[in-house]
Amino acid sequence: MRYADRMENLTASEIRELLKVTNRPEIISFAGGLPAAELFPIEEMAAASTAVLKNQGEQALQYSTTEGVFPLREWIAQRENNRIGTQLTAENILITHGSQQALDLVGKLLINKSDVILCESPTYLSALNVFKTFEGKILEVQTDQEGMIVSDLENLLATTADVKLIYVIPTFQNPSGKTWSLERKQQVLEIANRYDVAIIEDAPYEEPRYSGELTPPMFSFPKAENVIRTGSFSKVLCPGLRIGWISADAAVIEKLVLIKQSTDLQSNTFAQMQIFQFLQANSIDDHIAKLVKTYRLRRDAAISAIETYFPKNTQYTYPEGGLFIWLELPEEINTTELLEKSLDRKVAFVSGESFYAENPKLNTLRLNFSCMDEARIEAGMKILGGLIAEELAMQK
Numbered sequence: 001m002r003y004a005d006r007m008e009n010l011t012a013s014e015i016r017e018l019l020k021v022t023n024r025p026e027i028i029s030f031a032g033g034l035p036a037a038e039l040f041p042i043e044e045m046a047a048a049s050t051a052v053l054k055n056q057g058e059q060a061l062q063y064s065t066t067e068g069v070f071p072l073r074e075w076i077a078q079r080e081n082n083r084i085g086t087q088l089t090a091e092n093i094l095i096t097h098g099s100q101q102a103l104d105l106v107g108k109l110l111i112n113k114s115d116v117i118l119c120e121s122p123t124y125l126s127a128l129n130v131f132k133t134f135e136g137k138i139l140e141v142q143t144d145q146e147g148m149i150v151s152d153l154e155n156l157l158a159t160t161a162d163v164k165l166i167y168v169i170p171t172f173q174n175p176s177g178k179t180w181s182l183e184r185k186q187q188v189l190e191i192a193n194r195y196d197v198a199i200i201e202d203a204p205y206e207e208p209r210y211s212g213e214l215t216p217p218m219f220s221f222p223k224a225e226n227v228i229r230t231g232s233f234s235k236v237l238c239p240g241l242r243i244g245w246i247s248a249d250a251a252v253i254e255k256l257v258l259i260k261q262s263t264d265l266q267s268n269t270f271a272q273m274q275i276f277q278f279l280q281a282n283s284i285d286d287h288i289a290k291l292v293k294t295y296r297l298r299r300d301a302a303i304s305a306i307e308t309y310f311p312k313n314t315q316y317t318y319p320e321g322g323l324f325i326w327l328e329l330p331e332e333i334n335t336t337e338l339l340e341k342s343l344d345r346k347v348a349f350v351s352g353e354s355f356y357a358e359n360p361k362l363n364t365l366r367l368n369f370s371c372m373d374e375a376r377i378e379a380g381m382k383i384l385g386g387l388i389a390e391e392l393a394m395q396k
Helices: 005-009 014-022 042-060 070-084 098-110 125-133 150-159 182-194 250-263 269-281 284-309 335-344 374-394
Strands: 093-096 116-120 137-141 163-168 198-202 227-232 244-247 324-328 364-368
Touching (some): 005 125, 070 244, 070 269, 098 125, 098 227, 098 250, 150 163, 150 182, 163 182, 335 364, 335 374
Parallel strands (some): 116 137, 163 198
Antiparallel strands (some): 227 244
């Protein structure tokens, strides 16, 4: 079989491959960005499913519009307006199969072969695979604690032809857990507008916040017509239903609808109606508050264990929310090699190499803290810290 040229650029996601192992109950997993399954609102979702089938069964099991179920789109628009100060309507919302499909649709909309995409260093590995699918050229913009370094971004835009897109995760970034400052967002938007480059502002992790205050996203700023924002119910409700969305100018949504029609016709009608029924019968804010209470304890347990069991010169982020901590170990440690030994001792994480578009730091790793309880976090970190100590001792 003769495959398309684009297949040469694609590799299996390390996380997806790891999930085949980490689904085993004996594995202490810090790998996938998994919400805590024990916090899923199972009884409430069962009641929502029953109500939808009883009252709207024929509609729920039928084809629906490509844009998505209208009441859910309207609810998302209103919540965005209340949270971030936008003035959206349902016409600004397209329902997708998770925010991952949102990235794919935007890629189809914007990226031609050899177009340049600028991203944070490091960045979300599955976004990198999306951009590789369209044979785009991905370049890294260096980052600090406040976000993309403005001088590096401007230099790349000034010296690189065919830059089409800037991809960013400004709040509780995957994999680093960092959050951009308001000033940095303003600067990046101003530069992008000056060079007429679109921005994907990916925001699937934004709502579980443990400290600090929300700063407005770029999408809510004046002159943000070139910003496309994504969101998802996966991290705050239930990832298995695969319901996310794109927020954008209505003219952009119209074009994305055409693309989605040729991709999958529509997102799951029943799942959309289940979620909307849940939102009508329950407080999403109360549910998120339960997540925050649990995840804050788990983040703090992970940070405490890093400080106790890892080398003193380990650098790590302290996320104000989201699901991830990013670590930079002593330079002698190769975390891809460390992972093989760690899995033998039934502890999983994701090595940092996969999160770089160009120049990977081989001594980095991402830890997810949301899906293990505090006791397992403590036990897994102790094992991992011991392995790192063994590796360093062997290299002396």
